[in-house]
Amino acid sequence: MNSSTRLPPLHCSKLPLCLSIQAALCCLSDALSAAAIDSPQQEASLLLQHVTGLTREALLSSLSTRPTADSLAHASRLLERRLRGEPLQYVLAEAWFYGRRFAVDARVLIPRPETELLVEVARTLSEGMPRLEGTLRLADIGTGSGALALTLAEEIPGCRVAACDASQPALDVARANCGSFPAGKRVQLVRCNLGAPFARVFGGVLANLPYVRSADIPLLSGEVRDHEPVFALDGGCDGLSTIRRLVADAPRLLLPEGWLLLEVGFGQADEVAGLLSSSHCWKDVQAIPDLAGIPRIVRGRRCETAG
Ligand SMILES: C[S@@+](CC[C@H](N)C(=O)[O-])C[C@H]1O[C@@H](n2cnc3c(N)ncnc32)[C@H](O)[C@@H]1O
Numbered sequence: 001m002n003s004s005t006r007l008p009p010l011h012c013s014k015l016p017l018c019l020s021i022q023a024a025l026c027c028l029s030d031a032l033s034a035a036a037i038d039s040p041q042q043e044a045s046l047l048l049q050h051v052t053g054l055t056r057e058a059l060l061s062s063l064s065t066r067p068t069a070d071s072l073a074h075a076s077r078l079l080e081r082r083l084r085g086e087p088l089q090y091v092l093a094e095a096w097f098y099g100r101r102f103a104v105d106a107r108v109l110i111p112r113p114e115t116e117l118l119v120e121v122a123r124t125l126s127e128g129m130p131r132l133e134g135t136l137r138l139a140d141i142g143t144g145s146g147a148l149a150l151t152l153a154e155e156i157p158g159c160r161v162a163a164c165d166a167s168q169p170a171l172d173v174a175r176a177n178c179g180s181f182p183a184g185k186r187v188q189l190v191r192c193n194l195g196a197p198f199a200r201v202f203g204g205v206l207a208n209l210p211y212v213r214s215a216d217i218p219l220l221s222g223e224v225r226d227h228e229p230v231f232a233l234d235g236g237c238d239g240l241s242t243i244r245r246l247v248a249d250a251p252r253l254l255l256p257e258g259w260l261l262l263e264v265g266f267g268q269a270d271e272v273a274g275l276l277s278s279s280h281c282w283k284d285v286q287a288i289p290d291l292a293g294i295p296r297i298v299r300g301r302r303c304e305t306a307g
Helices: 021-034 040-052 056-060 069-083 088-092 113-126 147-155 168-178 182-186 214-219 241-253 269-277
Strands: 094-097 100-103 137-141 160-165 187-191 202-207 254-263 282-289 295-302
Touching: 021 040, 021 069, 040 056, 040 069, 040 088, 069 088, 088 094, 094 147, 100 147, 100 168, 113 147, 113 202, 113 254, 113 295, 137 147, 147 160, 147 168, 147 182, 147 187, 160 168, 168 182, 168 187, 182 187, 202 241, 241 254, 241 269, 269 282, 269 295
Parallel strands: 137 160, 137 202, 160 187, 202 254
Antiparallel strands: 094 100, 254 295, 282 295
C-alpha cells in the first residue's frame, strides 16, 4: 500500500483529503466495522455515493480516481454522525419506500419496509372502495414524512389523500416531499389530532400510528430510541392508546363500506382485530401477515349501518 492509500486509525472519523475512491471506501468501511455497524462496506459505498453524486456502478468503475477534498471532508462529517449512532437514513437525509426516495430527518420516523404492506393492501382493495362524487379519497393518519400518503397517490390513479399529523415539524418534511412527486398535488396536508376535521368522506383510512408500549421505549435500539421522534413511537401504556382512539373514531371518517387499514406491532394483531370485531361498526375483520409471517395489518370494513 503506498502512502496515499494508508488507512487512518480505526477510531478516527477524519478522512485524509487526498484519498482515492478505493482508499476512502476502505477507510470508511473499517471505521464503520470498528463501530460494529452492520454492512459496513455497503454503508461506506452509500456515504461515498452521497458525497460524490456518483452511482454505485460509477464509483466502482473509478476506484483509482480522487474525490475532491470537499467531498472527502463532507464524507468525514457524515461518518462522524453515523459513528455517533445516528441512523444512516438521517445522515443521508433520505429513505427509500416502495421504490421511491423520500427526504427524512429527525423530525419524522424513518419509513419502514413493513409499512409497504399497507400500500399493497390498499391497492388491492382500492377498486372496491366507495367514492365520494366519483373520487376515491383516502386518509393517511399519522403521515410523518408523507411517504405512505404520497405512495398511495402515486400508485392509485386519481385518488386524493388527506395526510394528517399532529406534528407540524413532521408536516414540514411531508410538504417538502410532496413537492418532489407529481401526485403531491393530490395530497392535502392537515395538522390535526387523528382525523378530527373530517367526516364521512373517505373510502379508505390507513394508519401507521405509534404502537410501542411506553415501558418498552428505553429498550429500543439506540438508533431508534435516541434519534427517532418519541411522539412517533410511543403508543402509551399498552402501545394501543392512539390506535384505540382511531378505531373508535374511524366509523365517523369512513363512507359506508370503506376500509380501515391499521399497521400494528408484533403480537398486537389479535387485540386490535378484537377491538373491531367486538363493535357493530365493522365487518370482514382480518389480520394480514407480512413476508415474515407476522400479522402486521388489521383491516376492517365499515358496516353500512355504523355510526
Ligand atoms: C409511527 S409514525 C408513522 C409515520 C409514517 N406514517 C410512516 O409510516 O413512516 C406515527 C406518526 O403519527 C403521528 N401521530 C402521533 N399521534 C398522533 C395523533 N394523535 N394525531 C395525528 N398524528 C399523530 C406522529 O407525529 C408520527 O408522525
